[in-house]
Amino acid sequence: MELFIQIVQFILIISVLVILHELGHFIPAKYFKTKVEKFYLFFDVKFSLFKKKIGDTVYGIGWLPLGGYVKIAGMIDESMDTEQMKSEPQPWEFRSKPAWQRLIIMLGGVTVNFFLAWFIYTMLLFNNGDTYIPADSLKHGILIDSIGEQLGLKTGDKILAIDGKKSKKFTDAVLDIILGDEVTVKRDGKEITVPLSAEGKEAVFSTQGRNFLGYRQKATIDSVVSGMVAEKAGVLKGDEIVAVNGQKTAYWNEFVGVIKKSPEKEIELEVLRNGQPKTLQMTVPEEAAIGVVLSREDLFVTDNYSFGAAIPEGFNKTIEVLTKQIRQFKVIFNTKTGAYKQVKGPIGIVEMMPKQWNWTFIWNFMAMFSVWLAFLNILPIPALDGGHVMFLLYEIISGRPPSEKVLEKGQIIGFVILMGLMAIVFGNDIWNIIKKFI
Known part of the structure; x- marks a missing residue:
């Protein structure tokens, strides 16, 4: 049941992000009277779980939950539908539209991702504070x-x-x-x-x-477990442990370290109770646990933020998350850190999901992942939105579009790069599962 809840949370997050990202392409395409042939949640390799044609567009759900897509007529994309490109351009095709319109269409997805994250962070700050x-x-x-x-x-x-x-x-x-x-x-x-x-x-x-990395605390007792040796020795809530067998243990980690080394040994516990020193005797059990709970500072x-204050703070949070994700690439591509081995795919992400339904986690993860998708998609890699934007900017600056051969080769190169990255990601997921049984 816990795994089912994790999977459902993951599918919900991915579904919302994919649908809104693709709407970012779909809406300006329709506004500029460009034909959209398909609008899909997930990939329909060989077959679809559901599809229905409404107007000129087939809406569907694929079976492979790795993203989604809109297929725009007259555009060289991951479908590599080059036959369509051999015919004369039609006024409703992507290639017939002005470069600035095509640029808006291609930037629509990452724009929606960014604004979605901004909106979610704004509402979380307004409702929950920071x-x-x-x-x-x-x-x-x-x-x-x-x-x-x-x-x-x-x-x-x-x-x-x-x-x-x-x-x-x-x-x-x-x-x-x-x-x-x-x-x-x-x-x-x-x-x-x-x-x-x-x-x-x-x-x-x-x-x-x-x-x-954590934070150090004084060894002050919050509660004593009934029936265990600490209670029998007279330890009380509020006692501050300062030494064991004359060895100073001012902090909780020091105290725990001594206890773990003392199974089945008699110890002398020195505590401060209401500012007064007191000495207690006890024998540490075999399991090296005496039955005390740390008082958390x-x-x-x-x-807390008003709605007006949450808006700019939500923007700052989005930029902060984006900046940290960009900085992560420096670590990931440094082979000495081995960070690339920890990049997670769908399996790894599912494992990150809470085992109980948690809306706060869902919204936070959705916002973070929305920024991540915006960043990845805007990278100048052919087959991603950023690759199309790169070629469009070249056309706007030079005054002439790249040839269809260049665009086709670019898509192939981009596809190979993405497949290589996916192989690494899925390989990490599978290897991390295998390591649990070794």
Whole structure:
């Protein structure tokens, strides 16, 4: 059932994005009286799940959920329908329209994607506000694991800036560090700059960035599990653990580390209770868990926005997401980081979906993915919208269109590039599944 919910959420997100993207081409094409032969959600390789002709256009749903398309008459596209191009141009064909009209038609999809993301982020900010951990509120510094150490960070560091820019949100620090070149931290009272090596980032990507960076907290008890050794020893809610067997454990990670090394051993727990020191005796069970729950510091803040304020902030959020996605390419194409191995296809994306229906996640992911689709589609690769835009700009600047042979070869080259990228993406998905059973 959980997998079914994940798949349905993925299909819903992709369906909305594909339909609106293709409408971005379809509406200006119809406005400029250009014939649209097909409008498809998903690809109809060999057959369709559904199709119906209304007017000049066949509307349908394909069986392969990798996108969708509109087939515009008189245009060399991924269908490679060159027979149509051999006849005389007709006034209702794409090739007969002025270059500026064709440019608007081709830019329609990415334009809709951008405005959709802007709209979603605006409504999310208006309804939910923006919740985050301020980067300057971590008075005890960061908490990192062995992966974070390979990046050159240390537990207790206080992040001051990444690539010379002060971060407002600690919750953005993970991605900023992955995309950055250096991080400035305060360590042992000194300000130092740590270069972020490609090798360190490779270690982060190998674990998909899980938990390599967190924030350090005092070992203050929120609750005690009934019947376990901590309760029997007299530990109470609000106790602050300061030492175990004389070893200072001011922070939760230090305390947990000592306990994990002490199964079936007697320990002396030193706590502060209402500011007064107290010593407690207990024996750590074999499973190395004594039955205490950490008291979470309330570090999160929420910025609320009126509808008027949410509009420009939604735009800023869209630009911020777009900028980070562009910066990701630097990391992905650096083979030393191994980031290309973590690029996810449909299978990997389904695994990212929550196992319970979550509208907030759906809208956030849809906005992010809409920006991603806009960016990918505008890349100057033949067979993508950006490839058509590239040839149209050449025509507008030079005053003459590329030959049909050039356009056909461009589509073939673009198709080969896209198939190669898809092979890598699907290969990653399949390999990640295989690794779970090795």
